[in-house]
Amino acid sequence: MSEMVTKRRSTHPMKIVALLIVVTCLTLFPFVVTNRFYISLVNEMLIYGLLAMSLDVLLGYTGLLSFMHNAYLGLGAYVVGLFLIHVAPSSLWLALLAGVVVTSVIALPVGWVQVRTGGLAFALLTLAFGMMFYTIVWKWYSLTGGDDGLMGVPHPDIQVLGITLGSSGNPTTMYLLSLCIVFICFLLTWRIIHSPFGAVLEAIRENEERASFVGINVRRYKLYGWMYACMLAGVSGGLFILYRGYIGPTTMSAFAGAGVLMMVLVGGMGSLWGPIVGAGIFIFMQDYISTMTEHWELFVGLVVIMLVLFLPRGFIGLGDYLTRFRKE
Amino acid sequence: MSFTAIAVDIILNSLVLGGVLLIVAIGLNIIYGLSRVMNLAHGSLYALGAYAGFTLVASGLNYFAALLVAPLLIAVVGLIIERVIIVPVRKRSIVYTLILTYGLMFFLDGLIKYFWGNEPRFIELPQFMRQTLPIAGTHYPVFRLVTLLTTAVAMIGLMLFLGKTKLGIILRAASSIPEMVSCMGINMTFVHAGAFALGCVLAGIAGVISGPLYTIDPIMGHEMLISSFVVIVIGGLGSLRGAVLAAFLIGLVQTLAEFFVTDLAMVIVYMMMALILAFMPRGLLGEGRFE
Numbered sequence: 197m198s199e200m201v202t203k204r205r206s207t208h209p210m211k212i213v214a215l216l217i218v219v220t221c222l223t224l225f226p227f228v229v230t231n232r233f234y235i236s237l238v239n240e241m242l243i244y245g246l247l248a249m250s251l252d253v254l255l256g257y258t259g260l261l262s263f264m265h266n267a268y269l270g271l272g273a274y275v276v277g278l279f280l281i282h283v284a285p286s287s288l289w290l291a292l293l294a295g296v297v298v299t300s301v302i303a304l305p306v307g308w309v310q311v312r313t314g315g316l317a318f319a320l321l322t323l324a325f326g327m328m329f330y331t332i333v334w335k336w337y338s339l340t341g342g343d344d345g346l347m348g349v350p351h352p353d354i355q356v357l358g359i360t361l362g363s364s365g366n367p368t369t370m371y372l373l374s375l376c377i378v379f380i381c382f383l384l385t386w387r388i389i390h391s392p393f394g395a396v397l398e399a400i401r402e403n404e405e406r407a408s409f410v411g412i413n414v415r416r417y418k419l420y421g422w423m424y425a426c427m428l429a430g431v432s433g434g435l436f437i438l439y440r441g442y443i444g445p446t447t448m449s450a451f452a453g454a455g456v457l458m459m460v461l462v463g464g465m466g467s468l469w470g471p472i473v474g475a476g477i478f479i480f481m482q483d484y485i486s487t488m489t490e491h492w493e494l495f496v497g498l499v500v501i502m503l504v505l506f507l508p509r510g511f512i513g514l515g516d517y518l519t520r521f522r523k524e
Numbered sequence: 525m526s527f528t529a530i531a532v533d534i535i536l537n538s539l540v541l542g543g544v545l546l547i548v549a550i551g552l553n554i555i556y557g558l559s560r561v562m563n564l565a566h567g568s569l570y571a572l573g574a575y576a577g578f579t580l581v582a583s584g585l586n587y588f589a590a591l592l593v594a595p596l597l598i599a600v601v602g603l604i605i606e607r608v609i610i611v612p613v614r615k616r617s618i619v620y621t622l623i624l625t626y627g628l629m630f631f632l633d634g635l636i637k638y639f640w641g642n643e644p645r646f647i648e649l650p651q652f653m654r655q656t657l658p659i660a661g662t663h664y665p666v667f668r669l670v671t672l673l674t675t676a677v678a679m680i681g682l683m684l685f686l687g688k689t690k691l692g693i694i695l696r697a698a699s700s701i702p703e704m705v706s707c708m709g710i711n712m713t714f715v716h717a718g719a720f721a722l723g724c725v726l727a728g729i730a731g732v733i734s735g736p737l738y739t740i741d742p743i744m745g746h747e748m749l750i751s752s753f754v755v756i757v758i759g760g761l762g763s764l765r766g767a768v769l770a771a772f773l774i775g776l777v778q779t780l781a782e783f784f785v786t787d788l789a790m791v792i793v794y795m796m797m798a799l800i801l802a803f804m805p806r807g808l809l810g811e812g813r814f815e
Binding site: 255261309310312313315316317319320321323324325327328331332450451454457458461490491492493494495496497498499500501503504505508 | 562564609612613616618619620622623626627628629630631632633634635637638746750753754757761790791794795797799801802803805
């Protein structure tokens, strides 16, 4: 494992070039493929990619398993939606900020309780809290619309420094906004993960006891990791409601949550771009197979079983395997 | 209806619900206790049991015969799953088994939808079970009493099996000190497979008896899975006595919630689960343990 860590630390110039090429391609995408359906699909991939990346900060770097990370996407989305409906229908940035702040405020006491445990107990705790939020959102009909979901969320204009760039109701503009924010979050997370703070998180993942022996306050750092992951989930929630204009409680269910876990696994834990790729593959699979056959669960289940059995490190693992193979 | 009638109704209903919860949760608990695999597909095995019971009864078998045959079928399915899928990941981190059994849950749900479709099903009951019995001023359905009786028989059978037979003693020993048991020359492969099969038998029994209680649909296992998680966490992981206490507690809370039509009850239950996990991780009776 330590060998891998040092390998990941070095930033090869080719990596930066590759990142720039990918971002350029993604920016040009809505102008080349003008079909609204595909633009929305890639937009959803980006938003879930951000969520999966934030879960990976928790799972792949800190070694904490969260079953219901989507609960924080849901909370962010509901807060942004309610803010736009009831408080200020036209202030996009304020709404996004409110989403992040409220999600963090809710995540803080939850995290304070959760970091007291680890391993399986932590995973089951995320399930307990997630189900609690899900039940509240589902049953609080007067505020959230209950089963019907939150409808009629306005589409505010996107303004930067007083210049209106377009309405967030337009798929292309919304796509570019998502891309921009996801890219910024990616760079920020990359910087954080490759700082001494990130090294502390990895130390906790490798061995909690030894980390505490060298004087690291394990609980506090777990809480920092948790808060950062929930904040990013809140951001993705804000983008989610802006892109879709609607959110229902099923987005927050335990089974949707395990889907996010699967994105991380498909892409590969312990890397930042892996989960984003995984989210793309997962959403494409779900979308494509469900149009082909109504028995998509059968195929998704089979793919997950095969992945865990034969490719436990995800597609990242496949890449490593191929490069090693070539060297030999 | 008089007050006693309502009280009797609530108590019997919560016992029935708690009993079904208990059987599913104990199956999950046994599998976890012996092989350290948290089986997320357990709810789907329970649903599969209900569908197996439905098909057997629909093809002309007696309800009680189906109650015996369906769990054995589920045990065979469980053995295949254990041998083919679970064995290769047993040595890896618990994250992998969780994700693997999650994929398995999807796969089994897909299979159920493929064979039985999406529409709800009902298990046809024998004539005498469709009547009601007057108890303390209320008319209580006979099939619910039969369900209660089946739960009691299954639990007593399990207790006797674990407490009195040599096989049961091996299982209990293996759940506390696996290394020592394998040093005594007992093949742990059989112990793991046996534990999984036993858990599946229990899931199958719960599936068949809950057929008449609720409608059978492909997602019936999901809710049951989450509820049985709550039960084994509140009771303490690996603790059987704790699970009994917790199952009837949750049964009572859910029945009261249904009776008073309040939605807050489940929130309180989840809150309780969270507090117990964080501050009393060994469960209500302090018997459980985390690895």
